[in-house]
Amino acid sequence: MSLQIKRKILAEIxxxxxxxxxxxxxxxxxxxxxxxxxxxxxELSFPEKKIFIDREDECDYTAFLGDEGPIPSDADYEKALVIVLDCGNVERVSGSRVASGKRLIKIDHxxxxxxxxxxxxxxxxxxxxxxxxxxxxxxxxxxxKIDKAxxxxxxxxxxxxxxxFKYPGTSPQTLRLASYLLEQDIDMDLIYMNLYIDTIDVAKFEAYLISKIELTESGVAHLFISRRLRKARGLTLEEASNTVGVMDAIKGSLIWIAFIENDDGSVRARIRSRFIDVQKLAAQFGGGGHENASGATLKEQEEVNILLGRADELHAAFKAENTELF
Ligand SMILES: [Mn+2]
Known part of the structure; x- marks a missing residue:
């Protein structure tokens, strides 16, 4: 089934x-x-073709991967095949012109x-x-063709x-495919150093946050990072968002949530879990994602409490049914 689709995609390319x-x-x-x-x-396989990445924003921690090249012009779009990756809906695409190409392909998980x-x-x-x-x-x-870069x-x-390679989506095929990339002599030290090293400010901020973690009655770990706190610590929204990870190894907490206040006063909820499906919880607030990693943007503070309440109920019900895990 997927081989047929892949063949079609290659033909389009x-x-x-x-x-x-x-x-x-x-x-x-x-x-x-x-x-x-x-x-x-x-680019390696079809040197005669023009290949672009369209985008309206970039990611700081992946900058080490190199330059993404020029943005395509409107004329480039006219006859282009557009391939959108890792994006569930067109509205979320970084680049407003993707529907203006000749053909459109979605590849996503x-x-x-x-x-x-x-x-x-x-x-x-x-x-x-x-x-x-x-x-x-x-x-x-x-x-x-593929190369080291x-x-x-x-x-x-x-x-x-x-x-x-820890989340449930990791399969035997994931590791097989990763092994093919390792055969290209990639520099793992360089990759891990860039992905998982924090500035001293972020490290200290995480230590501070750990001291502020709260638990609901059933044990849902949560943190609230206000605009003020974020600014006082000089953190980008991205850095503040990544702190959800500080709650990922607390005994008895199978759901953990970071609430990050945006500049406009709305609140981004980043929800993570083990065993429990939190995608449906996020969907109740207009968000989405995956079973164990989802997010939603809450328009007002009141919704923070509502979301926490529902997470707590979900968590309590799971624990009651799965006492052998604790
Ligand atoms: Mn993805």
Whole structure:
């Protein structure tokens, strides 16, 4: 099934003189890694084609992967094949022109709530889109080339989206595909150093946050990071958001949530879990994501308490039914 789709995608690529690749707004390691990795593969394999990454924003911690190249012009779009990676819905694409190309392809691993594109390759159980792009290359490895730079991008995205091969989406195939990238002689030290080293300010801020973690009655760990606190510590929204990880190893807490106040007063909830599906919880607040990693933007403070209350109920019910885990 997926081989057929992959064949169709390769045929579309071969047919196009210009390929424009795009991804979701506020891109993460998977979004940047997959777009840059695919760009690298296509440039190496089809040197006569023009390959672009369209985008309206970038990601700080993946800057070490290199330059993303020029933004395509409107004229470039006219005959372009557009491939959107790691983005569930068109509204979330970083780049407002993606629908103006000649053909549109979606490659994604988010729940397919709003299908789009002339061809859609969506596999929700995949740990990352980088994994899918790697598989695409490997399937057609007699025709498609890869190098160390493209492999590094794909590996970086695989590592970040799978929580260093820890999240449930990690499959035997994930590790097989990662091994093919390692064969390209990538520099793991360099990748891990850039992805997982914090500034001293962030490290101290995390220590402070750990001292502020609160638990609901059933043990849902949570933190609230106000605008004021974020600014006082000189943190970007991205840095503040990443602190959700400080709560990921607390005994008895199977759900943990960081609430980060945005500049406009709305609140971003980053919800993480073990065993418990929090995607539906996020969807109740207009958000989404994956079973164990979801998010939602809350318009007012009151919604913070409502979300926490529902998370607590979910958590309490799971614990009552699964006493053997504790
Ligand atoms: Mn992803």
């Amino acid at each position: 071969k047919n196009a003189d210009t390929v424009i690749i795009a991804r979701h707004k506020k891109p993460d390691g998977d979004a940047v890694g997959s777009t840059m990795g695919l760009k690298g593969i296509l 988010h729940i397919d709530m709003t299908p789009y594109g002339d061809i859609s390759w969506v596999e929700e159980e995949r740990s990352s889109v980088c994994e899918m792009v790697t598989e695409f290359w490997h399937t057609f490895r007699k025709e498609l 493209a492999s590094s991008c794909l590996y970086a995205g695989m590592v970040t989206d799978s929580g260093r």
